[in-house]
Amino acid sequence: MLFLVISTPRPEQPSKARGNQRKFWVWLAPLQKSGVVKNIWVKTGRGAVVVFDAVSHEHLHQLINQWQECVPAEFTVQPLIEATHQASIAQKGGSPLTKRK
Numbered sequence: 001m002l003f004l005v006i007s008t009p010r011p012e013q014p015s016k017a018r019g020n021q022r023k024f025w026v027w028l029a030p031l032q033k034s035g036v037v038k039n040i041w042v043k044t045g046r047g048a049v050v051v052f053d054a055v056s057h058e059h060l061h062q063l064i065n066q067w068q069e070c071v072p073a074e075f076t077v078q079p080l081i082e083a084t085h086q087a088s089i090a091q092k093g094g095s096p097l098t099k100r101k
Contacts, residue, residue, distance in 0.1 A: 001054050001056070001079065002038070002052070002053055003080060004049065004051055004077070004079075004080055005049070005050050005051075005060075005063075005064065005067075005076070005077050005078075006043075006047065006048075006049050006075065007047045007048050007049075007050075007071065007073040008073055008075075009046045009072065009073040010073060017046070017071070020071045021071065023069075023070040023071075024048075024070040024071050027067070027070050028040065028050075031052075031063075035053060036052060036054070036063070037050055037053075039051045047073065051080070060077070064077070
């Protein structure tokens with residue numbers, strides 16, 4: 001299951017956050033290697049945007065809690081669907097209110 005997670009770290013001086021940032025990148029590396037982290041972007045200023053491929057909501061909960069241990073932050077979570085899914089629905093036409101067989 002794909003999830004877009006956006007972090008907004010608590011405000012503090014960047015120099016005081018360096019240790020936490022190092023912990024974050026060390027924590028993230030094996031997740032990238034295993035494919036749990038599909039993509040990552042760093043926000044201008046502070047924070048990150050990560051696409052996780054989590055096996056369950058509980059797995060996502062665990063990942064966000066681990067992230068929070070590295071960098072205290074607020075998180076915005078958006079579930080995602082592969083674009084090919086919506087493209088196939090659009091090609092078939094019809095109303096989303098119609099029952100599928």
